[in-house]
Amino acid sequence: MKSANYRDQDYAFGQIMLTLRTAAGLTQADLAKAIGVSRRTVGSWETGSKYPKPSHLKSFITLGIEHRTFSPGSEADEIKALWKASNQKTLLDEHWLADVLYQRQPAVAAQLAPHRHEIAPVLAPVNVGPVLDWNDAPRAPNFYGRDWELKLLRGWIIEDGCRVISLLGLGGIGKSSLAVNLMHQVANRFEIIIWRSLQDIPDCDTLLDSLLQVIAPQMLGEVGTSMERRQSFLVGYMRTNRVLIVLDNVESVFEEGESTGRIRPGYEGIGRFLRQIAETEHHSCVMLTSREKPDVLVPHEGSHAPVRALRLSRLDASACDWLLSGKGVVGSTADRTRLIDAYAGNPLALKIVAQTIVELFDGEIMPFLEHGEFIFGGVRELLGAQFDRLSAMEQMVLLWLTILREPVTLDQMLRALVVPMPRMRLLEAVESLHRRSLIERGVHQGSFTPQSVVLEYVTARLIEEMVTELRSGQFKRLVEHVIVLAQAREYVRQNQERLIASPILNLLLSEFSRQTEVESYLLALLAKVADWPDDAQGYAAANLVTLLRLLRGDLRGLDLSKLVLRGVHLQGVDMQDVNLSGALIQDTVFSETFDIVTALDMRSDGMYWAASSRRGEIRIWEVSSQTLHLMWQAHTDMIWSLAFSPDGQSLATASWDGSVKVSDVTSGTLLWSGWHTGHGNRVAYSPEGATLASGGNDAFVRLWNARTGAPLQTIAHPDAITALAWSHDGRYMATGDLKGCVRVWSMHETEPVVCRLTLDDHTNCVEGLAFSPDSRFLASASWDRTVKLWDIANGKLHETLTAHSDRAFRVAWSPDGHLLATGSRDQTIWLWDMEQASYWAVLRGHTSAISGMVFTPDGTELVSGSEDGTLRVWDIANRHCSRVIQGYAASLYDVDWSPDNTHLVSSSTDYLVTIYAVNGETPPRVLRGHTGVVFGVGWSADGKWLASSEWDNAVRLWDPATGTGHHVLLDPDDPDNYFYGLTMSPDGRRLAGGTYRRGVLVWDLATQRQSWSGDEFPTWIRRVAWHPDGTRLAGGGDDATVYIFDAASGAIGQRLTRHHGVITSLTWNPSDEHLLASSGRGIHESEVVVWDAQRGERVASFGGHAGTINTVAWNQSGDMLVTGGGDGTLRWWNLESLACVRVRQGHEGTVQALRRSPDGTMLASAGDDGAIVLWDLYSGDLLQRLRRDRPYERLNIGGIRGLTEIQKEALYKLGAIEADSI
Structure with a gap:
């Protein structure tokens, strides 16, 4: 079968094979025996993971003809469609087909199975078109009886067109198995089939999103976030299209207690959806499985109504006999009847008890009955008895499988266990649980998970036992098992919090009168655990800390010293003033120290990820453990691109500081550097790794010897280069530019580089380029919101993908070329099936623009980075986010003073505007409203207004007294414009802002209208400054x-x-016509130029910083100035002599802004470290340091154990300290 890593099965083909087999009334074993293959092979056909060999498919077709599984008169058409669907490399032999149709007389096959289902003939022709999303459906390889139920339900769906069908019955009665078989039998009547379990669904929004992602993902942006609009859209779609939705375990969203079928609070949207589906005429069907009937459907039900319910009773005696025989249970008819009656014909109960009979009584029913082992009552009582009968090892394994809440392998379980265990003992326990029908095999080989009813029972038992232990203070389960595992997949961890940890906490809260009492009680238990030896604590401290986090919302001020914290999720948790001294940390997740992810790549062997930030930092993570491996400061400004060399030994980066650098991956050591005369925007290695290409704002592609850094060639380009990619065969290089043009260059070692293709269908900046693995196609992502696919052979546009609702930034191909990922400023990642030329899925979770994407080498996962400061790992098969690495850093871009000298305001990369009291006596006040990086801030002369500019088309006006936003100023003529620096006019009446492509815009603050606006401007304007008299x-x-x-x-x-x-900074001398301008990026050294603006002449120039000079400020008299640079220093200069008279180390990282106080006595500096430093402007003395608390401010990690030095360094950067250990 063709490789398709992003979707492990051809579900459409699998559905066809399953439908034909069940139509013939054969089990998998029957079919395997008849055509000479293994049962596993048949199963692989029906899951779509393999295709039959031609000889086996011919045998299958012959058998199908004999069993009349093809529609009379249409056999040939259906067989031809089946052959085509099976992806055979040889054509169907039509002479053979004619012979077999002539020779084989239709005859009913021998009764190979005791219960042959009467299934309607396969609809002709066989349809390979339905969209199938039933991966979450349970496997039902052994299905017993239910013949008349299947026939009845098929009639309700096919003939009567029922809108809603409820399958009701006790747990374990077989509702889900019946629904699975029915779904497969009627699948070719529908265009879309979706299976969803509500057992772990967090809310109605999640359900609607998951349905819409399959039905119409391209409409998600237009439908919006309103639940009512999404429901209406979904129902409207179901009116015009044939959709089958199966909702399993619906009772999970009902209120507990009496069997009323009432939807519990928080899930009312599901009730409204079911009511709307029942009331609206449509051509689709929603099938439910539930133990109780949803009360919202009762008024609409009727024997001839389109809403119907079927309550399943016991299996009939013959089906139960067949089930028991299959388990190896023997006995007289009377004994079998007594056993079946004792368990009310419940198939799950019979499976469980059958294994007990086999293990304890050699399969004989009579000794079991005489021994009195059987338990009358419901499945819950039976499960309780079975659980009590398990060994301690089996109980522990079953509890772990319940906690992990998805199919897991032995290796995954071994990593979670507190006490190391021989693999063979664990395997024996798992096999025992499987024999007892308490767990079932997962989709992936070697994985197991509890059966649905068992999962529910064991979850409830685990919660009950843990609450009992918390009451008594005697821990066993709390030591052996964790309630929330930090290393679990992200969606599993969220379910653990919601379905295990939160219920435990709620039960505790119900026993105390106040929340503070619960907190005090948990803290007392934690103090007790701290006195235990490390090897005795297990998960006890981790569980208590998790409960405290959920109770409080933070862990501020707690004493967690001497504890063993294993598998605790501390990412995004405020831990200011916490004492972790002497603690042992194992598999615990903290926030990382990066702000905005600007670029992302993965080494070709999949061992490392690398990501860069706006602050010029690089971080490398080890993929297997997903822990930080290395971090270093590579540049003094934003890194806009990075790439691993093909051999994985080095990492190339391009930065807005103008440099191109290549560093050693193991140490971060700089190997060589090169320069552009403007921003460095992109780097890309040639496939063999000998050449590195870089592109920048200087409109040049520069080719470098990748090993030595020697320049090889410079290729002129008409516009600034914003995208760059090599083809995988090395023959071509593609470039994209600011104007939206894509060029493809021929790359030959012995010939000059020439432009082979010019592709100009885009209407805006092209920021993403990627060649397909076979180098036949080029994908381009543009700010015009489209992604285009180009045929490289002829330069023609092959396809335009138009799903994104905002600028498209990134593209990435799966290793096999079957999938294309596109990322956008709309915060979504779209996955496109390149074989079908259609969308496949939408990945949602990021809260800001997508800045990087890369597939793992095996194609099973996608790693994405975003301006929201997170890296996310996506499981491609199930489209879930399996891991989030969350960063925290708030670089400050700008600072300004209030006119009365008492407050400061800052802009930052975390989308916030912050107001600080200069004396530091009151906490900083945060203004929220921006949805992107805040670049500039300004305070009006009368103190009544604050203005802040977003790295987008938005300038916000605020009331600084109340912190409320008053108005948003936009560029009405160019929605794609960006705003940068801001400045208020000296009289406070006007506001000016620098922009990305329209020069400077000016508004009248009284009217919020533009005083004037420029046309399209030839360059970006980052900083603006009013002349003191306001005329220029x-x-x-x-x-x-x-x-x-x-x-x-x-x-x-x-x-x-x-x-x-x-130009990085501008400021006018307050007393004359002199203008200061700092500049320099790339190959040129930074400098400050003093201009006589009246005459347009240079007065002086000087440098002095190691790196860029980003900001300058005058003193009030204009005879001294201060500069701030990328080296983190501030330098005081005498203007007359141009001598540096003072140097102060002010910040870690770049100094981004300097601002003199209104009274002329102080200077405020703001930098990448998130701090504002106040200086005496004349003496250079440090007066005050202001900052918002970082997540780990004053967190004591003195004597902490289990962390690497690089992990400690990350905590220090987020505010941790090292005081004396306790």
């Missing part, structure tokens, strides 16, 4: 030019040129 405005361009605008008309009066690269 300076703007700094990325083209190394300072533009002087007339403040009234917007006309350009002067251009000050010959700077060393990007």
Whole structure:
């Protein structure tokens, strides 16, 4: 079978094979015997994981003809469709087909199975078209009886067109198995089939999202987040299309207690959805399985109504006999009848008790009955008795399988156990549980999970036992088992919190009058555990800490010293002033120290991920353990691209500081560096690794010797390069630019580089490029919201993908080329089936733009990075997020003073505007509302307004007294424009902002209307500064030019040129016509130029910083200035002598902004470390350091054990300290 890592099975083909076999009335074993293959082989056909060999398929077709499984008169068409669906490499021999149709007389096959189901003939022709999403459905390989129920239900669906069908009955009675078989039999009557279990569903929103992702993912953005709109859209779709939705375990969303079928609080949306489906005329069907009837459906039910219910009773005697015989149970008819009656014909109960009879009584029913072992009552009582009969080892394993809540392998279980255990003992326990029908095999080989009813029972028992232990203070389960495992897949961890930890906490809360009493009680237990030896604590401390986190919402101020914290999820948890001294940390997850993920790559062997940040940092994680392996400061500004070398030994980066660097992966050591004259935007290795290509804002592609860094060639480009990619065969390189043009270049060692194709269908910046693995196609992602596929052979546009609702940023191919991932500013990742040329899935979870994507080498997972500061790992098969690595860092981009000198305001990368009291006596106040990075801030001269600019088309106005937002200013003429630096006019009446592509925009604050706006501008304007008299405005361009605008008309009066690269800062001398401009990126050293703006002449220039100079400030008299640089230092300069008179180390990382206080006595500096530092402007003395608390501020990790040095370093960066151990 063709490789398809992103979808392990061809579900459509599997459904066809299953339908034909069941139509013939054969079991898998019967079919396997008849055509000479193993039962496992038949199973692999029906799951779509393998295709039959031609000889086996011919035998299957012959058997199907004999059993009349093909529609009379249409046999040939159906057989041809089946052959085509089976992906055979040879054509069907039509002479053979004609012979077999002629020779084989239709005859009913011998009764190979005791219960042959009368199934309607397969609809002709065999349809391979339905969209099937039933991976979550339980496997039902052995199905007994229920003949008349199947016939009745098929009639309800096919002939009567029922809208809603409820399958009701006790736990274990076979509702889900019946639904699975019915679903397969009627599947070819529908266009879309979806199976969903409500057992672990957190809310109605999640259910609706999962349904819409299958039905119409391209409409998710348009439908919006309103539950009512999504429900209406879903029902509307079901009116015009044939959809079958199976909702299993619906009783999971009912209120506990009396069997009323009432939806419990928090799930009312599901009740509204069911009511709307029942009331609305449509062509689809929703099938439910539940122990109770949903009360919202009762008014609509009737024997001739489109809403019906079937309550399942016991299996008939012959089916029960067949079940017991299959388990090896023997006895007289009377004994068998007595046993079946004792368990009310419940198939699950009979399976469980059958294994007991086999193990204890050699399969004989009579000794079992005489021994009095059987228990009358419901399945719960039976499960309780079975659980009590298990060995301690088996109980522990079953509890772990329940906690992990998904099919897991032996290796996964071994990693979770507190006490190491021989693999063989664990295997014996698992096999015993499987024989007892308490667990079942998962989809993946070697995996197991509890049967649905068993999962529910054991979960309830685990909660009850743990609450009992918490009451008594005598721990066993709490030591051996964890309630929430940090290393679990993300969706599993969330279910553990919701279905295990939260119920435990709620039961505790019900026994105390106040929440504070529960907290005190848990803390007392924690203190008791702290006195135990390390090897005795197990998961006890971890469980108590988890309960405290859920109870409090944080862990601030707690004493957690000397504890063993194993598998605790502390990511995103505030832990200020916590004492962790002397604690032992194992498999515990903390927040990482990165702000915004700007680029992402994975080594070709899948061993490491690498991600970069806006602050110029690189972090490398080890994939197997998903722990931080290495981090270092590689650049002084944003890294916009990175790439592992093909041999995995080095990492190349391109930064907005203008440099291209190649570093050693094992140590972070710089191997060589090169330069662009503007921003470095992209890097890409040639497939063999000999050449590195880089592209930048200087509109050049530079080719480097990847080993030595020697320049090889420079390729001129018409516009700034924003995307770059090599083909996998090395023949081509593709570039994308700011204007939206894609060029494909021929790359030959012995010939000059030439532009082979110019592809100009995009209408905006192209930021993502990727060649397909076979190098036949090129995918391009653009700000015009489209992704385009190009045929490289002829340069023609092959396909345009238009699902994203905002700018498309990234593209990535799966290793086999069957799947294309596209990431956008709309926060979504779309997965496209390239064989079918259609969407396959949408991945949602990020809360900001997607900045990087890469598939694992085996194609089973996708790693994504985002501006929300997270890395997410996605399981491609089930489309779940399996892991989140969350960062925290709040780099400050700008700072300003209140006019009265008492407060400061800052902008930051975490989307927040923060107001600080200068004296530090009151906590910082946070203003929320931005949805992206906040670049600039400004305080009006009268103190009544604050303005903040977002790295998007938004400037917000705030009331600083109340913190409320008053207005959002937009560029109405260009929705794709970005805003950068802000400045208020000296009279406080106007606001100016630098932009990405329209120069400088100015608003009148009284009317919130633009005073003037420019046309499309040739460069980015990052910083703006008003002249003290308000008549002129300076703007700094990325083209190394300072533009002087007339403040009234917007006309350009002067251009000050010959700077060393990007203009990073501007400020006017408060007393004369002098203008300071700092600049420099790339190959040129940074410098500060003093201009006489009146005459347009340079007065002086100087450098001095190691790295970029990002910001400058005058003193009030204009005879001294201060600079801040990428080296974290502030330097004081005498303007007359140009001598540096003072140096202060102010920040870790780049100093981003300097601002003189209104009274002229102090200087505020803000930097990448998230701090504002106040200085005496004349002496350089440090007066105050202000910052918002980081997650681990003052967290004491003195004497902590179990953490690597790099993990400790990450905690220090988030505020941790090392005090004396306890």
